[in-house]
Amino acid sequence: MSLPSKPEYVSVARLTASFVANQMGFDIETIEDIKLAVGEACNNAILHSGSDETYKLEFIKQNDNLTIEIIDHGKGFSIEKYKKPNTEELQENGLGLFIIKSLMDEVEIETSEGKGTKIIMSKIVE
Secondary structure, eight states: OESSGGGGGGHHHHOOOOOHHHHHHHHHHHHHHHHHHHHHHHHHHHSSOOOOOOOEEEEETTTEEEEEEEEEOOOOOOOOGGGOOOOSSSSSSSOOHHHHHHHHEEEEEEEEEETTTEEEEEEEEE
């Protein structure tokens, strides 16, 4: 699915993730984790891509594994410059990737400056 790069559409992504995860048999707590991770990834696409266009979400079901890809076509970033936040001195922003990685089973980030970012996150039904 493709969504406008506007904050008011993040709820559509979260509701879609909730529906897909529920259909796959995830429990309520895990569905909430998936919704939060999707929301964070969408917010990152909106805030950091530098694009006013759209971003793409793809939901891929493979047996008991749900993979969600959030793809923007913005400015990208240097993954080498990403620093894990200091949990002793939390700030208002900069926690998105940290939250996503703590909630999902697997997270992969494909990015390059000037070409956009793809966040690939997976969760397995237990």
